[in-house]
Amino acid sequence: MEGISESRAVVIGNCQSQPLKHTLSLLCQDLRFDNLSVHLFGQDQEGEIGRFVETALTQYDHIISVGLSDDYGPLSLDNIRQTFPGKSVTLISNIFYTGLHPDLTYIGGMANRLAGPLGDYHSLVALTGYLRGYPADMIVRMFSAGIYEKLDFFSAHDRSIAELHRRDARHDVAVAPLIEAMMRDVPLFMSVNHPTAALIWAYCRKIAAHLAERHGVELSGWSGGPDLLANHLGLSAIYPVYPEIAAHLGVRYEASYSFKPETRFDTPAVTMNLHRFVEGELEAFASLPRELLGDSHQGRMIMGHQASIDLEHLLEEEGRPVAIHVPAPVNALTPVQPQDEPADEEAARLREELEAVKLLLDERIDLIAALRAEAPSTGAPTIARLMDELEHVKGNAERQSATIARLLTRLIDRDVSADAAAILDALFELGERAARARVEAG
Structure with missing residues (x-):
């Protein structure tokens, strides 16, 4: 607007960069954010990066970037500060957490992923059953605590948080402590790399506070909170938190086996129950030759690493009382109980x-x-x-x-x-x- 002098900033990252730029623009006074989504680079990645750097050197006062690998040259974690000398450069963590969705996986490389009922997202449990030759009804029964324990799903939180802490150590603003503090009380993830507005809001407040303390950015005082944020990631497929995983982690919000596919334009998405999701997965798997699917990274893991894991005895015909499984509390999170309740x-x-x-x-x-x-x-x-x-x-x-x-x-x-x-x-x-x-x- 006339009479108001705005500075410019850019968020460099993947699909998370768009909700981050919108939220940071609200939190920082007279500072307008753009974003660069590196996962959308085409075949001329080197040329696209070069053109961006040339423009950014004159256009932006503040650079906020996830730690990128050496494949991104001047934008990589080791080079970006030298690429933008004299600029405010803030390194943030790419938010990727598997603890709530240990079953979620991709099949195929970035440019050649197998599509299924949830787009690029697939189920390791369903793929395991398919490659072992199980029928659909048997695969549906695999979604149970006993199978999750066999497939090591209950230790996914510890592994994922440890990796996030390792990455945070090289960045200016850590995200792992937020996930550990908030994950039991409010949904934080729609998939392993799509954070909800609650986590976007909390992380952007930390980033904005860092910009204010270290780089003189004035905070706007906007306090609308996550409920007022626009998060386009919700239009993508949303993977549920399975009840058994929720029980193990001690989360206090509702879990389910209701899968939401991608929302296309203004057409409402219709959720799928577990039975329909498994049917869709099997149809997608059958579109590839079995040997090609088995030779994927995930297929090799299943046919190799998991080959010696006995699952069949957990899937016998059930005409007897159900064995209710409580995962062993080794390295598990202890649910926090109200202290004032006798x-x-x-x-x-x-x-x-x-x-x-x-x-x-x-x-x-x-x-x-x-x-x-x-x-x-x-x-x-x-x-x-x-x-x-x-x-x-x-x-x-x-x-x-x-x-x-x-x-x-x-x-x-x-x-x-x-x-x-x-x-x-x-x-x-x-x-x-x-x-x-x-x-x-x-």
Whole structure:
């Protein structure tokens, strides 16, 4: 606007650079941010970088960049300060965290990735089942705590946070402490590299504070918060946090097996349940020759590293009570409990939650019976709808078992020993109900 002198800044990074520039522009007074998305470089990457540097030297006062590899020449972590002498250069971490989504993977290189129901995102569990030759219904049953433990998903948080701390050590503004502090209370990731507005907001506040302290940038005082931010990453596919992973990490928000595909323009996205997602994955895998898929990086890992892992015994036909798995708390996060709630009140509340879950399972069992009775007298479209609902009901029953595992873990953490026997009795009773649901669902 006339009469206002604005400085210019640029955020260099991947897909995260766009929401970062919008948020930083709100937090910094009279400082307008652009972004350079390096993942969109074409075949002439060297030429594109050269042209950007030439323009940036005269156009921007502040450079904010993730630590790039040597492949990016003058923009790399080791060279960028020398590339922009006399400029304000701030190095930030590329936000990549697998703890909430250890099942998510890519298949193929950056320019040649296999597309599936969630675009570039694929499931390691589904790929493992496919390469082992399992049928679809068996692969659906693989989405369980026992399989996740076998595939080492429960240690993904520790590995990912350790890597983030290692990267943070070479950057000016760390992100790992934010993830550790916030991850239990609010959703932070839509996938391994797509942070939510909550994390974007928290990280940009740290970046803005660094710019103010180290480079004299004036803060705007804008306090709209993450709910008022635009985050275009939400238009991409969103991978759910599985209930078993959530229970292991002690997160307090809702987990599910509901997968959101990419939103295209103004057309609303329709989510997929686990059954439909697995069907879409198998269709995508079948589009490639099996030997080519097996020769991918992920395929070699499955057929090599995982070849000796026995999964089959966990997937036997289930006509018996469900074994409810509580992951061993080795290197696990300990859920933080309210400190002002007496132990006896905590136990009473847990008993109420257990009873509510049992009632829900009974309702699910009744619904399954009703669906089975209705199906023979209906036409094919209705039967198809009923079968979809049946799969949803079966998934709900399994997820209730995971909920009880989480509640029991919290009870043990609070050391409510006087009620342990009663809670265990309720737990086993719930297991029997879950078994009945699975038998009714066939």
